[in-house]
Amino acid sequence: MIRESVLRLGGSLLLAALLALPGGEAAATGDAMLVVRNEAAPDTPEVRMTEEDLLALPQVTVRTNTEFTDSVVEYEGPLARDVVELVGANGATTAHLVALNDYSVDVPVEEFFEYDVILALYADGKRLSRRGKGPIWLMYPLDDHSELQDPLYNVRLIWQLTTMELR
């Protein structure tokens, strides 16, 4: 019966597509909350960051509204550029960000230096949970810059972030 259910689901195109994903959900990160690597500098070892590592970096607050929240929320976490500096940009122009559900988005690295983009760990003082947008939600200061009021930046607000790959 279980097999039938699985086969029925497996017959759907959507599932077939999901199973065909390279690496799939097997992308293990161990105890690490975030893996940072720089493909533009192959000699630079990847950095596997635990929650403590992230909290050890300077914490920055961003207050902003998003289409995913009811009102202005105060987010707190390390600056994305500080995390990038751990491996060094070294000519990388794009940050390929991957979420827990394998959703990914490419963000220009220069935006991390142009704006105070943070890897939010807290929202209104509460730890972001995996059952919400946690444990890491990339957050732009949308309300502080009119040019960020665009759907393009909704797409870049990737939550449940697990991997940052510089290219």
Added chain:
Amino acid sequence: MKISIGITRSLAASALVGLIALGAVGFLAQYKDLEGLRESSQESIFWDASQSEAELARFMATLGRYALGDDSVTSAEVNKRFDILWSRVALFEEGDVGRRIARYDTERQVIRELRGLLDKHEETIVNLSRPVDEARTRRILAEFSAAGAHLRALSVEVLQSEEIRLANVREHVRTSARLTSFASMGALVLALVLIGLMLIETRRYRRMAAESAELAERAEAASRAKSQFLTMMSHELRTPMNGVLGLLALVRQSSLTDRQLRLVERAERSGRQMSTLLGDILDFSDLQSESLVLDRDMFELASLTRAVEETFGPTLQREGASLRVELSEGLPRWVVGDLARLRQALGHFITYLVENVGSKDVRLVIRPGAGGPVFEIDAAVQYSELPGWQPESMLDREASEYDDFASDALGPLIGRNLIAMMGGSLELRRATEGRATLSVSVPLQVIEGGVECVRLEAGSVTVQAVLGALVRRLGHELWNESLGAQRVSVVLLEAGGEDEAAQAAAMRADHPGARLIAIGAPSAVSLFEAVCSQPVTSESLENALRVRRRGESEIV
């Protein structure tokens, strides 16, 4: 003109209305654009809905593989998928995205159903371990599978609604484009209409300007004809009047009784008055037609006072009035201007005050002023002859006031115009009761540094005449033998002749104190104080006359 103003107003009004209408259309187009932009800027909720469906499928697949005994799948992996599914449900419960999806889920309540299943199986999934309870797992999968079908239906509806939303955006853009096209076309038509109307207006204004120019030309021609008529009539009347006066003078010389003599004198006085009036009309006509030209010559201020006394003294005496003329200290001796016209202007004011106002005591004082000599005519004014007359009326009447223009105002009017032509000004003061002072300021050129007495020695008559005119124009005196050799201060000698040295020596001998200036190119420059090259101009001659030192010749 009224029609033209009407067209101009309607032109402006139509342009204004057109602009307002186009502005309204443009505003509407912008509003539609903004509406479309706002809608297109919203997060795509279809993506969120379909992702939830996908996450549900992934959870079920992971749970199924775990239940089938796939060792590569751990309970932690199943819980991770379970948590991700939780996060999708949480996404639908807040924010603008959640509210928009909830609008399509009011009937099915799929989100609530999914949340209920997550709550229901929370404990089972969190505590998942092998061996797996197959029956329970089968039930869980069946329940989630049913919810998945409902979620797919929701996704389809959201997809369709998103298509409708995008269609609305496109419609907004289309409407905006149509409105913008309409506004642009309207602006084009309005501009063409306005250009057309402006061309019509321009043509109308040109026609009006041509008509105005023609009218002005006619008026000018009429004025010229009037002036010519006045001039002609003045001449025609003065000629017989002079004949009458001449005959009366002859009659007066014959033996007459006292009564006859008085009658003849009265007739002579009337004749002179008429002759003067005709002269004034002639002058007024010349002033009106701007054909009167002022002379510019050097004269002594003392000669002006003498001329005023000689010309107007006897007349005023006959009227029983006294005229005193005084020259103040500090006045230049020689000035440059039009002596005759200045005397005429002053005479008009004086005569008017005596003959028309009835003043019996008139004083003319010439004193130095900031811009040249000031001629002050101070007169007793008792207002006996003209009741209600005020001295200021001498300056009030303008040439254009013909309606009630009295002949007695002609003299002061001519005087004022002559003074204005000379660049002068008039001011009236009443410092004491019963007297009025009219100050006439005329900027006459003052001859500085004294007047030279110049002897001309030129071979040709032409050069002699030219040099004489220049000397007079510069305000200097031309020598003649009656003035005596000692009077000569400058000798202008036409140089370059064979006997140049002999002539220079002779001039030195005749006028030892005089300066010798060569005209032309002298053979021996050292013989002269200065050299004035040909052609001689006022400026070069003036510069040569300024050279004072002897012994160093200067060529100018």
